[in-house]
Amino acid sequence: MQQTPVERSAADKERSKRPRESSFSAENWDLLSRFWHPIVYGSDLGAKPLPIRLLDQRLVVYRAGRRVVVANDVCIHRGAPLSRGWIADETLVCPYHGLRFDGSGRCVAIPPAGPVAHIPPKLRLTTYPVAERYGIVWTCLSPEPLAPLPEWPGMEQMNLQKVKLAPADWDCSAFRHVENFNDVAHFSFVHAGTFGDPTAPIVARYDVAPSANGLRRSMPVNQVDRDSFGKGSDQTTVMEYDYDYTLPFNSSLVISSPDGRDEYIYDAVCPVSSAKSRIFI
Ligand code: FES
Ligand SMILES: [Fe+2]
Structure with a gap:
């Protein structure tokens, strides 16, 4: 029997929650929506709700007391953007008619209706799973993530110097950014003048080993003793680079130097759209 248009649209809705204006293919969106993604540093989440875009889905993230809530950035009453609201008494207040939502996304006050x-x-926001790890708030657009959050034991190792920068927005896909973070072949060209050695462009052979949810590999890298600002000398040192990539867009890197000044860098990518990424590093 043929489906009516209403039945067809209900079935489509069931199949994919992909936003109508999404820049991803349905296949990519459906897959990526089932992973955890980084969306904001916990320290940037203060007294105001924040607008976030993940996989083209407009979200609001807010703290209600101790709980962090991630929900669709649309009020269930008349569709106002909740990220333009404010926090009062550990609830998110909609800026249009003042409905209040608690730390579970449930509506707890309707001021125009009186007490x-x-x-x-069932009067509640569409919310998503939330986790805070390594100072980052993560969410997943599916109730059942396909894989756990990344494990970065180096973050707890006191002997490793950590690198932490403000989030950066790149005009490229998350796939492209992950390639870049894990790519050492561009050092001699893009980073000539700082730590890249223009006289040693050849990448040493290395092995790649599968891990629980990604890949690991180690390799020697000839590095000029200059920092990212060019300060230092032209002397070169062979460093050991240990990369740990976790699906879908997260990597960590330990750079070990012979003098024991080892560095730890993580790189977590939020796929904002198919052509924009927010980088937590
Ligand atoms: S649209 Fe949010 S309270 Fe009316
Ligand atoms: Fe008005």
């Missing part, structure tokens, strides 16, 4: 006796429990 109503009963607010139906």
Whole structure:
């Protein structure tokens, strides 16, 4: 029997929650929506709700007391963007008619209706799983993530110098950014003048080993003793680079130097759209 248009649209809705204006293919969106993604540093989440875009989905993220909530950035009443609202008494207040939502996304006050006796429990925001790890708030657009959050034991090792920068927006896909972070062949060209050695462009052979949710590899890299600002000398040192890549867009890197001044860098990428990425490094 043929489906009516209404039945067809209900079935489509069931199949994919991909936003109508999404720049991803349906296949990519459906797959990526089932992974954890970094969306904001916990320290940047203060007294105001923040607008976030993940896989073209507009989200609001807010703290309600101790809980962090990630929800669709659209009020269930008349569609106002909740990220333009504010926090009061550990609830998110919609800027249009003042409906309030608690730390579970449930509506707990409807000011224009007065102190109503009963607010139906189903009056709630569409919320998503949230986790805070390594100072980053992560979310997943599916209730059942396909893989766990990345494990970066180096973050707890006191002997490793950590690198932390403000989030950066790149005009490229998350796939392209991950390639770049894991690519050492560009050092001699793009980073000539700082740590890249223009006289040693050949990449040493290395092995790649699968890990639980990604890949690991180690390799020697000839590095000029200059920092990213060019300070230092022209002397070169062979460093050991240990990369640990975790699906879908997360990497960590330990750079070990012979003098024991080892560095730890992580690189977590939020796929904002198919052509924009927010980098947490
Ligand atoms: S649109 Fe949010 S309270 Fe009316
Ligand atoms: Fe008005």
